[in-house]
Amino acid sequence: GAGVSQSPSNKVTEKGKDVELRCDPISGHTALYWYRQSLGQGLEFLIYFQGNSAPDKSGLPSDRFSAERTGGSVSTLTIQRTQQEDSAVYLCASSLRGLGVDGYTFGSGTRLTVV
Amino acid sequence: KQEVTQIPAALSVPEGENLVLNCSFTDSAIYNLQWFRQDPGKGLTSLLLIQSSQREQTSGRLNASLDKSSGRSTLYIAASQPGDSATYLCAVYPNFGNEKLTFGTGTRLTIIP
Numbered sequence: 001g002a003g004v005s006q007s008p009s010n011k012v013t014e015k016g017k018d019v020e021l022r023c024d025p026i027s028g029h030t031a032l033y034w035y036r037q038s039l040g041q042g043l044e045f046l047i048y049f050q051g052n053s054a055p056d057k058s059g060l061p062s063d064r065f066s067a068e069r070t071g072g073s074v075s076t077l078t079i080q081r082t083q084q085e086d087s088a089v090y091l092c093a094s095s096l097r098g099l100g101v102d103g104y105t106f107g108s109g110t111r112l113t114v115v
Numbered sequence: 116k117q118e119v120t121q122i123p124a125a126l127s128v129p130e131g132e133n134l135v136l137n138c139s140f141t142d143s144a145i146y147n148l149q150w151f152r153q154d155p156g157k158g159l160t161s162l163l164l165i166q167s168s169q170r171e172q173t174s175g176r177l178n179a180s181l182d183k184s185s186g187r188s189t190l191y192i193a194a195s196q197p198g199d200s201a202t203y204l205c206a207v208y209p210n211f212g213n214e215k216l217t218f219g220t221g222t223r224l225t226i227i228p
Contacts, residue, residue: 004158006158031214033214033216035216042218042219042220042221043204043206043216043218045215045216048214048215055214056214056215058215059215091158091159093159098214099214100146100147100208100210100213100214101147101166102164103147103149103161103164104149104159104161104206104216105161106151106158106159106160106161107158108157108158109157109158111156
């Protein structure tokens, strides 16, 4: 696609429910990233994919968070048993080759509110 | 641990003025640096990417410079317009192959018509 697409744009969920956030990167981009931006906080790295594999999952805050990428394209970030502290904007980005060479293109984000 | 600071945190200027936004990083051994803008409730829009071998990049009214030895980058905006109002973020790539960007704290810019 022309840009990085994320869905849904907004999600309100009850505490304890599971949520899935979707990211559709730019076609042909091999690298895909998830970041989180909490209110008043900076951007926090969550996970990085190169193709379908995730060489760096070190930013996932707990084992309630998981992500996968299929077909070297779409990625899904899953948060199980959501907590109020999970409320944030979840941003996805893609890069043609990764490795810091080409720069990132970000999507518009999914605003998650846990009530 | 790399820390990226942006000063000022907020800036208001009249339309038409030229302005400079600052980005400082504590570890000068960075690979690349990228400037973004973020509009309220939106994602990040890439403005300029400065490769490690470059000292500056230009796009329209924007010019970004990079001085790795002093740990600084500046974003120069010429002839500011109300549409430039946004939060501006710089982000550093620590080294080749390390995919974790470290983002600055951001500067919230308001251009007064």
